Amino acid sequence: MRRIGRRDIIAAILIALLAGAIFTSPPLQVLQGLSLDILTALRGKIIGDRRDPATSPVVVVAIDGETYDTPPFRGSPTQTWTREIGRVLGSITEGGAKVIGFDVIFPSSIEQSEIPFGDAPLGTRMKGFDRDYLIALRQLSDGGKLVLGEILSNDHSDRPYRAQQLAVKNNVRALNVHTDPDDVIRRMPLSFSIDGKPVPAMAVELAARALGAKPEIGPSGTMELSGYAIPSAVPNTLTLNFRGRGRDVPAYSFADLRACVEKGDRDFFHRAFDGKVVLLGTILNFEDRKLTSMRVSRGYDGSPAPRCAPPAPALTQKARSDVAGVFVHATVVRNLIEHDAVTELGFPARTILTIALAAIIACLACTLAPGGAVIAWFALTAVYTAVAVGAFVHALALPLTEPALASLAALAMMIGYRFVLADRDERFLRKSFALYLAPEVIETMVASGKMPALGGEMRNVTMFFSDLSGFSSIAETMTPGELVTLMNEYLSAMTDIIEGHGGYVDKYIGDSIVAMFGAPADDPAHARNAVHAALKCHEKLADLNANNPAFAGHGLSHRIGLNSGEAVVGNIGSRRRFNYTVMSDTVNVASRLEGANKYYGTAIMASEATVAQSGDTFAWRELDAIRVMGRGESIRVFEPLAEKGAESVAQAKVTAAYAEGLACWRAREFTKAADTFERTAPSDPASASFAKRARALAASPPPPDWTPVNILEGK
Incomplete structure (x- = not known):
């Protein structure tokens, strides 16, 4: 991060x-x-939002395709339907409807028709046709049960014809909608200014009459209805909540209701309309369709209501991106009555x-x-x-x-x-710095945002020194290209192993590798990882000698020295040029142990400090106690053989004989020590070296103050 x-x-x-x-x-x-559209769709998809249409406080009486296909309406102009509409409205009112609203407008009457009919216009022949209808409108309006609809416009308003307006005593309310810039209806107007006074919209008027309350402007400036403060993100509008996506509003076919009137089934009208707000409107596939916030989820033209007379036509209701406009007004009414408008x-x-x-x-x-x-x-x-x-x-x-x-x-x-x-x-x-510094150091620099600077800290680390044996003489027999190829292969292989075990390569000195474990990254198991790396490097060199063409015929061998202890690690050098490296006696001893391998014919030599810090992970052979050049104190040195329990039978046999010979050596029993070492000398260079030293001391015993410490004169 x-x-x-x-x-x-x-x-x-x-x-x-x-x-x-x-x-x-x-x-x-x-x-x-768009947020409203998506939320409506997700709510419908995830939650379901299905509500029983029977619980709806508002219902729709639909002048639908069935109505247009049913006598006496089939083939006749809508102006001639008024008598039947009046009869159906009367039955609905008798059934207990609270209020009826018109989402259909009859701007003219058949009585006003100028179509020639014989020797006089049709309208003259039809005088008195709307009388019963107008009487029905007057009776419903006087009882507060009816509101007609109109469309307000500065250019061309659409209003019921004058006789209807007089019959309902101007109980006419606007059906206008609020359209967003993308031509989608998501909010509906609450009122309109007519002659300088606010007049409730159709849906608000219907809800107010159903609740027996009047719309008022509250202290906050928002409209209130029966104690409900209508939320308005856009002033003077209600945000539609299509909780049931149209299916929560029952839709009664006008044709079925007209047949029910003929049948005289008053109980049906009571069951269907008692206590309901009724909206009369058209449900057609080509007329008065509205895009709403259901356009993503797709809505429905109501839920088919129970029927009274003829069987239902075989129609499959499908979800559509647009809905009949009457359901927009029905939704407003339901939102207002149930206090469920969107905030x-x-x-x-x-x-x-x-x-x-x-x-x-x-x-x-x-x-x-x-x-x-x-x-x-x-x-x-x-x-x-x-x-x-x-x-x-x-x-x-x-x-x-x-x-x-x-x-x-x-x-x-x-x-x-x-x-x-x-x-x-x-x-x-x-x-x-990727090619010069440890990845951990680079990460520290990036995290701090600072360039590297001089400084160091004391850390417990394990140093790793390796060097190829007799490489100078081998290099003399090779061309520069062959030498570079060989060294790149060798150093790459060894570096991969070292870094794979958590080590950091400090530097390359010719064919030598200087690495440390435990820094820059903190590693509590640095000694164990260093020993693992040394054993793997030794195995890898054998594999390179056997299988890599660049190593063919050279038989390379290397020496590795390991030592653990405290050391100063950090950016060390001049103010203008420095390296991330390590300094201390721990480093010097590891370097000396690498060189000490040649005195014993071993490939890997570790100090007793490394053995102690690596735990019981490995099988070891104690080689000797030595005093390296430049250091006064002696140290015990060991050779790692393999992981614990993985050493071979031959290794175990040599280790046991070597330990016996070493004990005799330290007890000044040089002849016995020589005999013991000579048993394994043919297969073990370390035993052969010790046997030779033991024979020399057996022939010329040392003074009484002799100590069993091998003082190494060279590096």
Whole structure:
């Protein structure tokens, strides 16, 4: 995880502010509506939102395709339907309906027709045709049971013809809708200014009469109805809550109701309409279709209601992106009666929430790798969407598309910022020092944002020194190209093993390798890892000699020295040029042990400190007690054979004989020591060397103050 600096925090804040301001700005106001569409779809998909149509306080009487195909309506103009409409409305009122609203407008009467009919216009012949209908309208209006609809317009209003207006004593309310810039209806007007006075919209008027209350303007400036403060994100509007996607409103076919009147089934009208708000409107596939916030989830033209007379036509109701306009008004009525209109956040709250989520993603994009930041964006968006859907179940609409898109934009901008500016220095550091410093050191530099400087610290480490035996003489027989190929193969193989065990290669000196375990990265098992690496390096060299063409015929061998202890590690050198390296007596001893291998014919030699710190992981052979050049104290040295329990039978036999001979040597029993060492001398160079020394002392015994310490004169 990347460390955040002050500049990064400022950049994240500025990016979040910019992204939030862009995606909540007026030109992108369409995103607010899209959020409602998506929330409606997700709520319907995840939660279900199915409600029993029988519980709906509002029902629709539909002038539908069945009506147009049923006598006496088939083939006749709608102006001639008024008598039948009056009869059906009377039965609905007798059934106990609270109020009836017209979502259909009859702007003219058949009595006004100028179509020639014989020697006089048709209208003259039809005088008195609407009398019964107008009487029915007057009776329903006088009882407060009827409201006619009209369309207000500055250019051409659409109103019921004059006789109807007089019959209902101007109980006419507007059916106008509120359309968003993308031509989608998500909110509905609550009132309209007529002659300088606010007049409730059709749906508000119907709900008010059903509740027995009058709309009022509350102290906050919002409209209140029967104690319900109608939430209005856009002034004087109600945000539609299509909780049932249209299927929660029963739809009665007008043709069926007309047949029910003929049948005289008053009980049906009582069961269907008692206590209900009734809306008369058209449900056709080609007329008065509205795009609403159900356009993504796809809504329904109501739920087919129980029938009274003829059987239902064989029609399959399908979800559509548009719905009949009458269900928009029905939804408003239900939202008002049930106090279930959607509450939207105002512009300040939406902007703050959008900026907050964008800021979170910007900060994550600043600390994580691009792939991780994208995953974090998906995760945060999913969690926030779940919260938004949960809130929408309770009719609270949180912004959805604005925060999602703003945070995505913030993610892209922050990644761009990092690539162009913030990570430029990091890339420079990594590229510049990757071949010279340990990865851990580079990570420390990147995390701190500082260039390396002089300084060190005391650490417990294990030093690893290796050198090829007799390499100078071998190099003389090779061309420069062959030599470079050989060394690159050898050093690469050894380095991979060292680094694979957590070691850090300090430097190469010709054919020699200086490495340390336990720094720069802290490693409590550094001694054990160093021994593992030494054994693997020895095995790898044997494999290279046998299988690599560059090593063919050379029979290379190497010596490795291991020592553990305290050392100063850090950036050491001059103020202008330094290396990450290590210094201490621990380093010097490891170097001497590498050279001491040639006195015993061994490949790996470790100090007693390394043996102690590596635990019981390995099988060891104690070689001797030695005093190396430049050091006054003697140390016991050991040879690692294999992991514990993995040593061969031959190794175990040689180790036992060697231990016996060493004990005799230290007891000054030189002849016995020589005999013991000579038993394994043919197969063990260390035993052969000790046998020779024991014979010499047996022939010329040392003075009484002799100590069993081998003083090495060379490096």
